[in-house]
Amino acid sequence: MPYPLIPAAHLRLYPVSAIRAMEQASDNQQAPVSLMERAAAAAMRLVTTLMPEPGAVLILAGPGDNGGDAALLAAMLASAGYSVDICALLSGALSADSQASWQRCSHSSARRIQAEQLTAVHGYFPYQLIIDGLFGIGLSRPVSGLAADLIRAVNRASELQRIPVIALDIPSGLSADTGAVVGGTQGIAIRASHTLSFLGNKPGLHTADAKDYAGHVIIDFLEASVSADVRETGVLNCANTLPAMPKRAGNSHKGSFGDVLIAGGAAGMSGAVLLAARTALFSGAGRVYAGMLEAIATDYLHPELMCRPLQQHVLQKEIIVAGPGLGQSDSAATELARLIAANHTMVLDADALNLLAQQTPLQSALQQHTAEKILTPHPLEAARLLNWTVAEVQADRIAAASELAHRYQSVIILKGAGSVLCQPGNAQYRINTSGNPALATGGTGDVLAGLCGALLAQGLTAWDAACLACWLHGTAADDLCLNGTGPVGLTASELIPAIRRALNQHIALGQL
Numbered sequence: 381m382p383y384p385l386i387p388a389a390h391l392r393l394y395p396v397s398a399i400r401a402m403e404q405a406s407d408n409q410q411a412p413v414s415l416m417e418r419a420a421a422a423a424m425r426l427v428t429t430l431m432p433e434p435g436a437v438l439i440l441a442g443p444g445d446n447g448g449d450a451a452l453l454a455a456m457l458a459s460a461g462y463s464v465d466i467c468a469l470l471s472g473a474l475s476a477d478s479q480a481s482w483q484r485c486s487h488s489s490a491r492r493i494q495a496e497q498l499t500a501v502h503g504y505f506p507y508q509l510i511i512d513g514l515f516g517i518g519l520s521r522p523v524s525g526l527a528a529d530l531i532r533a534v535n536r537a538s539e540l541q542r543i544p545v546i547a548l549d550i551p552s553g554l555s556a557d558t559g560a561v562v563g564g565t566q567g568i569a570i571r572a573s574h575t576l577s578f579l580g581n582k583p584g585l586h587t588a589d590a591k592d593y594a595g596h597v598i599i600d601f602l603e604a605s606v607s608a609d610v611r612e613t614g615v616l617n618c619a620n621t622l623p624a625m626p627k628r629a630g631n632s633h634k635g636s637f638g639d640v641l642i643a644g645g646a647a648g649m650s651g652a653v654l655l656a657a658r659t660a661l662f663s664g665a666g667r668v669y670a671g672m673l674e675a676i677a678t679d680y681l682h683p684e685l686m687c688r689p690l691q692q693h694v695l696q697k698e699i700i701v702a703g704p705g706l707g708q709s710d711s712a713a714t715e716l717a718r719l720i721a722a723n724h725t726m727v728l729d730a731d732a733l734n735l736l737a738q739q740t741p742l743q744s745a746l747q748q749h750t751a752e753k754i755l756t757p758h759p760l761e762a763a764r765l766l767n768w769t770v771a772e773v774q775a776d777r778i779a780a781a782s783e784l785a786h787r788y789q790s791v792i793i794l795k796g797a798g799s800v801l802c803q804p805g806n807a808q809y810r811i812n813t814s815g816n817p818a819l820a821t822g823g824t825g826d827v828l829a830g831l832c833g834a835l836l837a838q839g840l841t842a843w844d845a846a847c848l849a850c851w852l853h854g855t856a857a858d859d860l861c862l863n864g865t866g867p868v869g870l871t872a873s874e875l876i877p878a879i880r881r882a883l884n885q886h887i888a889l890g891q892l
């Protein structure tokens with residue numbers, strides 16, 4: 381299992397407003413070497429690492445300082461013997477730094493080419509590397525017109541010819557704050573193989589569309605020291621930031637590791653409960669009950685599971701995972717109300733969330749629920765809970781998760797590529813780094829819910845359980861893909877033993 385060792389500073393995620401404050405602080409210090417020169421030098425280091433022998437490079441440069449970075453890089457590459465074509469889309473006045481960059485570019489051997497020369501080409505691009513310096517954190521509206529045509533042509537050529545594309549700061553067209561392509565389906569963004577981002581890491585490089593656009597993310601702090609008043613708003617959820625599991629006492633018994641009730645199982649939906657229950661078992665819960673609303677099931681593969689009609693389960697002190705395959709019938713709502721009223725630590729998933737979104741009495745009941753809880757919506761469930769559209773949720777996943785945490789006073793896992801974690805009363809979010817599209821298959825959400833339940837049963841807080849569960853779930857899928865069990869055809873069942881392996885490895889590493 382890869383345990384990436386990411387330097388601590390790279391884990392912190394800054395919104396554009398904080399990056400602007402860093403820029404301002406650096407400007408105030410009037411350093412002899414401008415940030416733009418440092419940014420271009422960092423890009424030069426990356427290019428010469430990826431492509432040590434001078435070759436043919438296409439540079440796209442926009443009207444702002446992102447374009448200024450690109451123009452200065454063009455000059456540097458040209459003086460180092462690279463064959464550089466630069467395509468500029470300029471409009472309006474240039475900043476002083478950008479003017480200096482463009483001057484150096486015009487005195488270099490870099491050749492200016494017109495965007496139309498590239499957009500008209502439906503054939504071969506004679507370049508070994510492409511640099512994207514069209515728009516950075518100053519993108520203020522969806523990319524359209526000639527810039528959009530240019531991005532389309534570059535994306536097509538880089539994909540067909542497998543030309544690496546380095547995006548400076550952020551792939552042009554992507555929002556640094558949200559990771560969404562600005563303008564949604566009306567917008568467009570560069571698909572980079574690498575993103576070299578400046579001054580600090582950014583949430584928009586790790587969630588939503590970022591997974592398809594940012595490629596390999598590299599942060600260069602440009603030697604700027606972050607002043608104490610500039611704070612990160614989130615951190616990456618990865619191996620470096622995970623909570624430890626409590627140590628298992630030698631003198632322990634099954635009661636030491638908690639009980640979990642999975643509550644779901646409408647007719648024809650026993651599988652969801654079994655997936656969650658098996659996961660809870662495989663991830664260390666002391667006793668696991670599989671409560672079925674209607675379905676009749678015994679898990680002959682795992683007779684350790686206590687399968688029973690949900691209505692007959694007498695609640696004691698177990699962790700409740702409500703929702704897998706629960707359905708949205710009246711009896712499902714009645715059972716959910718009973719479970720919420722018991723005020724146990726809970727995970728609410730799937731149909732429990734759909735019922736909650738529909739029924740005001742359940743919302744009121746949840747407001748009276750004072751024990752800890754984790755809600756695990758996917759974007760559609762989140763949209764129902766918020767009364768937003770899915771597009772609105774995906775356009776700003778951090779805002780959606782944070783609003784849900786506040787509204788439902790719960791820890792939230794907003795699932796999907798780069799799951800976003802939020803907790804009530806704490807504005808700091810996390811973005812999960814593990815996982816891949818192999819997980820986009822039925823039942824993996826049930827597995828995550830069962831895993832959360834087991835970690836809660838073993839004594840983790842809701843926040844710690846959510847963070848650890850998200851990462852283990854994703855890393856198990858990553859591991860399976862490395863072994864060829866994915867990305868196509870990974871099943872939710874196969875994920876369960878891989879999660880057990882990842883959890884035991886996490887425990888072993890924590891004891892080193």
Ligand SMILES: NC(=O)C1=CN([C@@H]2O[C@H](COP(=O)(O)OP(=O)(O)OC[C@H]3O[C@@H](n4cnc5c(N)ncnc54)[C@H](OP(=O)(O)O)[C@@H]3O)[C@@H](O)[C@H]2O)[C@@H](O)CC1
Pocket residue numbers: 399400402403415416417419442443444445446447448449471472514515516517518519520521522523524527548549550578579
């Ligand atoms: N921060 C730092 O410390 C450092 C910053 N550095 C670099 O500066 C970058 C930020 O520069 P920036 O502020 O000039 O913004 P940038 O991204 O170049 O774009 C603004 C320009 O684009 C235009 N424009 C916007 N949207 C558009 C659209 N859809 N379609 C068409 N035009 C559009 C916009 O025009 P306007 O909106 O005013 O009409 C304006 O002209 C940053 O990402 C990094 O690379 C590094 O040098 C060193 C460290």
Ligand SMILES: Nc1ncnc2c1ncn2[C@@H]1O[C@H](COP(=O)(O)OP(=O)(O)O)[C@@H](O)[C@H]1O
Pocket residue numbers: 730758795796797798799814815816817818819820821822823824825826827828853
């Ligand atoms: N493209 C993806 N990249 C990473 N994780 C993904 C991706 N697609 C789905 N997942 C993860 O898979 C799980 C799917 O959960 P969910 O949508 O509830 O599925 P189901 O209801 O079928 O169990 C979530 O944990 C989600 O974060």
Ligand SMILES: [K+]
Pocket residue numbers: 446512513514515516547548549550551552
């Ligand atoms: K860019």
